[in-house]
């Protein structure tokens with residue numbers, strides 16, 4: 136999906152970096168989007184969403200939606216819906232949560248999207264997170280070319296910041 140010249144992956148070395156990068160992402164995300172977060176348990180999916188929420192100015196707690204399936208956030212800019220489908224038992228649960236009504240209402244993040252299968256809308260952004268020793272590698276697939284460039288620019292500036300002050304590693 137991505138042009139090879141466009142940066143679409145970044146290695147992050149700590150929870151702090153994961154959150155800081157998420158906060159930068161908040162600055163370029165559109166008001167409405169469906170975002171899939173792929174990666175095993177402990178990959179850092181919830182941590183990335185926490186960072187994004189901090190970037191939007193949310194100072195309250197950010198709980199993992201493991202048990203509730205959905206944690207909603209009303210932000211001044213837009214609403215943000217954080218789903219974790221790990222424990223989704225059946226499709227009706229998503230209906231009860233009002234997924235259909237939420238589409239087009241804000242930013243929708245899905246951890247474990249593969250458990251929602253056909254019920255979910257197509258993703259505008261897919262973030263795949265993999266362990267690499269104690270660090271994490273985030274790979275982005277982005278539908279919109281403009282957003283693709285914006286995220287590439289963030290990756291570049293974040294990496295520049297890291298190389299300028301390597302003690303942050």
Ligand SMILES: Nc1ncnc2c1ncn2[C@@H]1O[C@H](COP(=O)(O)OP(=O)(O)O)[C@@H](O)[C@H]1O
Pocket residue numbers: 147148149150152153174175176177178179180181182183199246269270271
């Ligand atoms: N880039 C990173 N480097 C090292 N540790 C990280 C990174 N991102 C997150 N973590 C840590 O990984 C653990 C799991 O994070 P979490 O976001 O709960 O994962 P998930 O939601 O994917 O299950 C947490 O202890 C978190 O601090």
Ligand SMILES: [Mg+2]
Pocket residue numbers: 180181182199219246
């Ligand atoms: Mg999680």
